[in-house]
Amino acid sequence: MHLQANDVVMKFKGVTALDGVDMELRKGEIVGLIGPNGSGKTTFLNVLSGVFTPTNGNFRMGDRQWSKVSLREAARLGIRRTFQNIRLFPSFTVMETVEVASAWLDKGDRRENAQIALDALNFGQYRDRIASELSYGMQRRLEIARAIAGRLEFLLVDEPTAGLNHGESQDIVEVLQRIRGQRGCGIVLIDHDLNVIMNVCDRVIVLAEGKIISSGTPQQVRSDPKVIAAYLGS
Numbered sequence: 001m002h003l004q005a006n007d008v009v010m011k012f013k014g015v016t017a018l019d020g021v022d023m024e025l026r027k028g029e030i031v032g033l034i035g036p037n038g039s040g041k042t043t044f045l046n047v048l049s050g051v052f053t054p055t056n057g058n059f060r061m062g063d064r065q066w067s068k069v070s071l072r073e074a075a076r077l078g079i080r081r082t083f084q085n086i087r088l089f090p091s092f093t094v095m096e097t098v099e100v101a102s103a104w105l106d107k108g109d110r111r112e113n114a115q116i117a118l119d120a121l122n123f124g125q126y127r128d129r130i131a132s133e134l135s136y137g138m139q140r141r142l143e144i145a146r147a148i149a150g151r152l153e154f155l156l157v158d159e160p161t162a163g164l165n166h167g168e169s170q171d172i173v174e175v176l177q178r179i180r181g182q183r184g185c186g187i188v189l190i191d192h193d194l195n196v197i198m199n200v201c202d203r204v205i206v207l208a209e210g211k212i213i214s215s216g217t218p219q220q221v222r223s224d225p226k227v228i229a230a231y232l233g234s
């Protein structure tokens, strides 16, 4: 199954954050989304996941097509996400955090779905810990666990390795690969760490000023003069 974005435009008052983005995402594929600060990466995840309604454009997945969708409807379609800044419910336990997400989707057995998600991130002995008392790295992992409980077609992750050390970042890379393998979902990964992107992505898409300026294999994109000029530097 494919998830397609067609001619997506997002304007905020004076700012055009997305300026006609076309993208086709496939299940089983890990796609890196990179570009300078303010190039529209987070905004793209926001419109794809129903946080914002785009100014123009539409989406298609399987036989469904829409131009406007709520965060919950998108989640029920299996389009799931994490946030650039961690957004956990502070006083919930690990298990409760993931169970609530799975109840919110209203599909299947929420306890079983929560357990599957926690197992994928090796949360075993942490399940009764309070979310806000976890280390920063574990909180980042919990965000991912919450995003994969229940129906999962496409997982959108916004800078999951921000603030993590090398070993913790490597763990996140392995987690994403494991989720893709176990669940067969497509993944869109935004990350500033190019080593992470180059290691894990099948395909990389580069945004600059709200437009796609390059896409291809990690090697193709890394040597594209347009990408070097706009993002990578000399």
Ligand SMILES: Nc1ncnc2c1ncn2[C@@H]1O[C@H](COP(=O)(O)OP(=O)(O)O)[C@@H](O)[C@H]1O
Binding pocket: 012, 015, 016, 017, 035, 036, 037, 038, 039, 040, 041, 042, 043, 044
């Ligand atoms: N909610 C918002 N209101 C107004 N402007 C926004 C909002 N979200 C993003 N923008 C603007 O849209 C542009 C793209 O931002 P963003 O998608 O966060 O970029 P990136 O994630 O690539 O750093 C920036 O100019 C940003 O200031």
Ligand SMILES: [Mg+2]
Binding pocket: 041, 042, 043, 084
């Ligand atoms: Mg961002």
